[in-house]
Amino acid sequence: MAAGKEKQVSFTTEETTTCPICFESFLTPRILPCSHTFCHNCLSSYIISTCKTKESPVGFPCPLCKSFVPAPSFSIELENWSDLIPINKSVQFLIEKGDKLCDACQREDEEIVANIWCESCSESLCAMCAKYHRKNAASRNHTLVPIADFSKISCGKESMKSTPVVCKDHNKLIDYFCVEHEELCCTKCVCTKHRTCTQVDDIEEAAESLRKSEKIKTLSEELFQFEGSLVKAKSNGADTIKYIDDTSDQIKKESTELRDKIVNHVNALLEDHLSELAHTAKEHRGIVASIVDAVSDRQLLVAQYLHSLEDTEKLPASVLVNEYLKIKKQFACVSKSGFSQIRVQLQSTVSKDLTGILYLKTFTDLKTRMKSIPLWGIDLTSANMKLICELPGSTDNITGGCFLENGDIVLVDNDSSHLLHYSNAVLIHTADLIMEPHDAVCQNNSLLISLNPAFFENEKSSIRQFNLDKFEKNKDEFLTEASVYSMAISGGFIYVACSDVIIKFDQEGNTVQRYPVDMYTYSVATNNSNEIISSSCSTQNVTVMSSCGEKMYTYSTKKLKYPHGLDVNFTGNIFVAGRDSRNIHVLTHKAELLKIFAIESRPTCIKFKENSNVCFVGSCKKTTKVYEFQEVM
Ligand SMILES: [Zn+2]
Ligand SMILES: [Zn+2]
Ligand SMILES: [Zn+2]
Ligand SMILES: [Zn+2]
Ligand SMILES: [Zn+2]
Ligand SMILES: [Zn+2]
Incomplete structure (x- = not known):
């Protein structure tokens, strides 16, 4: 992986001094471990927008290549992460106006114009310092570029890991390691903050004893074990998401099926109800109609009687008396036959269980239970x-x-x-x-x-x-x-x-x-x-x-x-x-x-x-x- 990152790509000066987020000339360029560089403010707002929705974020992806960048510190707020991401000194150097000063001399409080750039250290050097830099065993292989030759500067593309660590308090190279505080120290630190510390080792010795000890192996083993629990937690998470999807699908299926069953049942009930209604109506309509029919007949009969009794003068005496007696008898019969009319009341009372559905507030009682399971145990x-x-x-x-x-x-x-x-x-x-x-x-x-x-x-x-x-x-x-x-x-x-x-x-x-x-x-x-x-x-x-x-x-x-x-x-x-x-x-x-x-x-x-x-x-x-x-x- 590291080899890929260190691949040299040549850029024009303009390209190398333009921020890929705002497309303006860099303002305080910050360089990520993948060598991609962004303005301080651009990077800061990018980090905030990427991480704010995450559960206790521990890093963010590079805006360009998406390689994961670990948080520079876990003890500070997200908003301040970019403060701790290193400045891309070569880009900073490129965009600076006026005379460039020798960084090495500046550490000794001397102001001497620089004319060489060390890509390996991301430092400007004056002619004198550059001479010593070439001679010194530790920096003999560093890439030195004349400052006049701007376009050849690779703008921090060289591995940042080979850049020696500088003390933040005193801007001096680290020479010691305080075992007691587990802190890196420069010559000034040793005389001040760590003056009374009992074990302050030479940094070379400290590195050597670290290499010889089991400490790196032990830490790697712990990291491997931790990685194992993360892999397990991730697969558990995927399983849980699948469970949620499957279960909600199943619940949806069951609820829809229940709805269909209810609708079908209500439809069947309605059909029965309507056919019963039609039958009852027909039956009662028939009864009433036959009575109306009988009334009509009686109406006609009465009309006949009235007609018969109209011209009594012309009738022979015996016929008249006979007719009178017949009508009188029959009328008595018809009017006393206990004939009654019918009133019908039709009523339908809907089952309370059926209307009860309208008062339901929810289809089902949906419940979820969350259980929090620690990812790993304590020490x-x-x-x-x-x-x-x-x-x-x-x-x-x-x-x-x-x-x-x-x-x-x-x-x-x-x-x-x-x-x-x-x-x-x-x-x-x-x-x-x-x-x-x-x-x-x-x-x-x-x-x-x-x-x-x-x-x-x-x-x-x-x-x-x-x-x-x-x-x-x-x-x-x-x-x-x-x-x-x-x-x-x-x-x-x-x-x-x-x-x-x-x-x-x-x-x-x-x-x-x-x-x-x-x-x-x-x-x-x-x-x-x-x-x-x-x-x-x-x-x-x-x-x-x-x-x-x-x-x-x-x-x-x-x-x-x-x-x-x-x-x-x-x-x-x-x-x-x-x-x-x-x-x-x-x-x-x-x-x-x-x-x-x-x-x-x-x-x-x-x-x-x-x-x-x-x-x-x-x-x-x-x-x-x-x-x-x-x-x-
Ligand atoms: Zn920018
Ligand atoms: Zn990148
Ligand atoms: Zn110098
Ligand atoms: Zn160097
Ligand atoms: Zn220091
Ligand atoms: Zn100390």
């Missing part, structure tokens, strides 16, 4: 355990428990057989478990509790479900032959420490695998690689097994006595509670010791909150305490 070798809070009332013999998803804590008290539920360090529920509990683990908002009979004769040990909402034991349980102690959940399986064996159960309580372990193994934990970590109170060993039960790593020391409880945090580090040695041992995932923390009480268990450095430590006859492991700066 546990330089960490301390900061006390966060105490859990009052947990003073008997806390042998286990766990953090719930909402951050609440449940503890099991082996002595009093109680389950204790804490929210914000306040005891909000207790439940009598009757049998002797040893541990509790959280699984899908319900708890699993390991229970042993108080008197050995009758009952069996069991793993029992506990309902957190009702805060009571569920009926669901599975009985075990062996006594049950600590538990760990991993990959849908439950690992239970049973003194001389660790049993892996499936969700129904079937034994999947038995892992023989040392006697008095009360603790078990699993890590992301499905390795099984346990400790024995007879051999005092901490053991890491592969998922097939093969012993991989062992940790033991005289400083660890009665390792009753342990846990693994999100980075895979192992934390062991030594009850009788009164300490917490922090180990790597390969069971190598990182640090031992002394504990005042006799710790019986340690349990971590998911994806955090927060844990609680249960003790014999002492209050359970919540701690956070924090890096000491």
Whole structure:
């Protein structure tokens, strides 16, 4: 990569003095590691506009070639980054008017006109200084160009890395290194700021001992490891983005399908309704029409009668009397036949469930939950355990428990057989478990509790479900032959420490695998690689097994006595509670010791909150305490 950057390109003077952002002649030219140069103000506004939307920015891409430029300092505001980006001295030199002075002489407070430019140092030199520059072993190979020959100056294209560092306070070359302050010093610094410092090395010696030491290798290894976590975090991020896209597509599909189903159903209902309406209307219209018809007939009949009774004079006597009697009888009959007219009322009441849709405010109840997972753990070798809070009332013999998803804590008290539920360090529920509990683990908002009979004769040990909402034991349980102690959940399986064996159960309580372990193994934990970590109170060993039960790593020391409880945090580090040695041992995932923390009480268990450095430590006859492991700066 570096070779490409140093490729020589020839420019005309005008090209080399024009800023590629504002296309004006440079004003305070700043040079990036890729050798691209921009005006101070142009670069500054570019950095601000590029980085302001980024989450704690650590650098920016070059406006021209896009190569990444690391932030010149993490301790200053974004707005001031360009102040710390070096001036392109050769460009600055080109655009300066008037006599150019020798930079080397200026450092000695002498003003001598320069006529040579050293490209390697980006410095102007007078004839005398140039002569020494050519003779000096350190600068013998530098490229010197006569100032009259402007167009040949490569304008900072030569690697900036070969430019020796100059002291910012005194503008002098660096000759020393103060080990105490980890600071570079010039001859003036040594006599002032670092006058009383005990170890100030010659810069050549410092570089040599740095090259010989493991320090560069160690730093590279740390960087590689860090790069690994970044790669993982990036791929996790891509997975999460894909998950969001896939899930929102799925939700969209389901919602649209539901809408279609509702619309189709409403359409079908409407169709039924309309056909029923048409049928009813037709039926009732028919009934009313037939009555209207009958009324019309009677109307005609009456008209006939009236007509018959009009010309009574002309009729023979017998016909008239006969006609009169007939009409009178028939009329009496027709008018008394109980004939009635019909009024119809048609009404349609829409189901409240149907109109209820109009009062809905949302289609679904959309919820998101964000969880923040640290990218990497802290340096546990330089960490301390900061006390966060105490859990009052947990003073008997806390042998286990766990953090719930909402951050609440449940503890099991082996002595009093109680389950204790804490929210914000306040005891909000207790439940009598009757049998002797040893541990509790959280699984899908319900708890699993390991229970042993108080008197050995009758009952069996069991793993029992506990309902957190009702805060009571569920009926669901599975009985075990062996006594049950600590538990760990991993990959849908439950690992239970049973003194001389660790049993892996499936969700129904079937034994999947038995892992023989040392006697008095009360603790078990699993890590992301499905390795099984346990400790024995007879051999005092901490053991890491592969998922097939093969012993991989062992940790033991005289400083660890009665390792009753342990846990693994999100980075895979192992934390062991030594009850009788009164300490917490922090180990790597390969069971190598990182640090031992002394504990005042006799710790019986340690349990971590998911994806955090927060844990609680249960003790014999002492209050359970919540701690956070924090890096000491
Ligand atoms: Zn500019
Ligand atoms: Zn560039
Ligand atoms: Zn000089
Ligand atoms: Zn030089
Ligand atoms: Zn200095
Ligand atoms: Zn110093």
